Amino acid sequence: MMQKNLISNLSLLPPDALLGLMAAYKEDTREIKVDLGVGIYKDASGATPVLRSVKSAEKVLLTSVTSKAYEGPRGNQVFDNAVEKQLFGSKSDTVSSGRITSFASPGGCGALSVAVGFVKRLKADGVVWVSNPSWPNHAHVVRAMGMKTDSYSYDEIQDGENAGQIDFEAIKCSLDKAEPGDGIIIQGPCHNPTGMDLTNEQWKLFARLCTEKSIFPIVDIAYHGFGASLDEDLVGVREFLELAPEALISYSCSKNFGLYRERTGCLVAQSQNAEQTPIVASHLADIARASYSMPPAHGAAIVATILENDELKTEWINELDEMRDRIKSLRSEMAEALRSHGKDEAANRILRQKGMFSLMKLKDGAAEKLREDHAIYLPGSGRINVAGLKSENIKYVAKCMAPYLF
Numbered sequence: 001m002m003q004k005n006l007i008s009n010l011s012l013l014p015p016d017a018l019l020g021l022m023a024a025y026k027e028d029t030r031e032i033k034v035d036l037g038v039g040i041y042k043d044a045s046g047a048t049p050v051l052r053s054v055k056s057a058e059k060v061l062l063t064s065v066t067s068k069a070y071e072g073p074r075g076n077q078v079f080d081n082a083v084e085k086q087l088f089g090s091k092s093d094t095v096s097s098g099r100i101t102s103f104a105s106p107g108g109c110g111a112l113s114v115a116v117g118f119v120k121r122l123k124a125d126g127v128v129w130v131s132n133p134s135w136p137n138h139a140h141v142v143r144a145m146g147m148k149t150d151s152y153s154y155d156e157i158q159d160g161e162n163a164g165q166i167d168f169e170a171i172k173c174s175l176d177k178a179e180p181g182d183g184i185i186i187q188g189p190c191h192n193p194t195g196m197d198l199t200n201e202q203w204k205l206f207a208r209l210c211t212e213k214s215i216f217p218i219v220d221i222a223y224h225g226f227g228a229s230l231d232e233d234l235v236g237v238r239e240f241l242e243l244a245p246e247a248l249i250s251y252s253c254s255k256n257f258g259l260y261r262e263r264t265g266c267l268v269a270q271s272q273n274a275e276q277t278p279i280v281a282s283h284l285a286d287i288a289r290a291s292y293s294m295p296p297a298h299g300a301a302i303v304a305t306i307l308e309n310d311e312l313k314t315e316w317i318n319e320l321d322e323m324r325d326r327i328k329s330l331r332s333e334m335a336e337a338l339r340s341h342g343k344d345e346a347a348n349r350i351l352r353q354k355g356m357f358s359l360m361k362l363k364d365g366a367a368e369k370l371r372e373d374h375a376i377y378l379p380g381s382g383r384i385n386v387a388g389l390k391s392e393n394i395k396y397v398a399k400c401m402a403p404y405l406f
């Protein structure tokens with residue numbers, strides 16, 4: 001009997017919009033072209049270099065690593081503990097009370113997948129709530145893990161004394177329908193794509209909301225240190241974790257250590273009491289085992305080496321400061337250029353926002369026109385990677401973009 005062509009049941013999926021944009025940018029032969037699409041940091045020359053602290057750590061590892069045997073489900077535990085310290089501070093009662101367990105993961109995405117898998121074990125037919133807008137991969141991961149997803153409003157207040165702040169009442173309203181046992185993904189500092197963060201007070205309100213409604217929070221931290229200093233960036237998240245007794249935190253080292261392709265992240269779990277920690281750990285290990293089995297080691301070893309060595313850590317913090325300062329000064333330059341075209345509101349917004357991204361309020365079809373007419377590449381959502389700008393092309397970008405801005 002002839003083998004059936006089973007693959008014929010499948011049709012070609014549309015290409016990933018951002019990857020398509022990347023490919024089109026590469027092929028564009030125009031002299032002036034600007035890539036504001038893909039979410040990776042770029043320096044003044046447009047490169048994404050390996051950090052000096054990372055290079056130094058790799059030199060250390062070249063001689064100190066003597067085995068490539070599996071490290072076990074939690075991966076490198078020096079790394080896990082170092083991430084816990086980054087998150088909770090060096091003297092945390094929560095950590096010393098035994099309520100925390102952490103698992104090295106293949107990037108932030110690996111941590112998010114396991115986190116959603118865990119929420120599914122709490123309530124298989126639950127919904128995982130994602131901000132609107134959010135990083136598109138959030139909903140994608142939730143669906144791929146076999147869960148339903150819905151969205152909560154994440155927009156700024158337009159008028160009055162709190163104009164420019166996230167509208168927490170709108171968040172609350174859109175979560176009216178959330179049921180006990182549902183999950184929610186809340187982004188830590190430098191929200192992707194809006195660049196607009198919750199205030200520290202709103203983090204506390206969010207913790208109370210999750211607790212009152214028994215929604216299980218997954219805090220997604222992918223840009224730690226891009227908004228402000230390491231400690232300052234996490235003030236709100238730490239207050240949240242003080243008040244929300246149970247939570248999962250996915251921590252990505254892709255951006256702040258520039259380790260994108262090494263797939264370096266960590267899933268940190270906080271339980272209500274130390275007795276539940278081994279139960280939680282057993283489920284996280286079980287979910288990971290059925291997927292990637294064991295986490296990758298190299299990136300985690302680099303991060304552990306940096307964070308455990310005072311000199312390397314200082315160097316890394318300096319490099320992180322450099323990245324953040326560059327983004328801040330690009331924001332100021334872009335704001336000035338936008339103002340020169342009478343776009344004061346867009347200018348104010350870009351100054352208010354934090355981290356690598358800004359969501360430009362563009363008219364329909366603007367992204368295509370900017371790409372076709374001016375070789376400026378950005379996704380249809382209007383999200384720009386501020387680090388993709390350069391001092392020498394900012395005036396050009398602002399001039400081309402201004403007619404399309406609301």
Ligand SMILES: Cc1ncc(COP(=O)(O)O)c(C=O)c1O
Pocket residue numbers: 039106107108109110135187192220221222252253254260264265
């Ligand atoms: C909001 C957000 N979360 C998580 C991630 C995960 O990144 P990675 O899996 O590369 O560590 C990203 C990366 O772009 C992100 O923007």
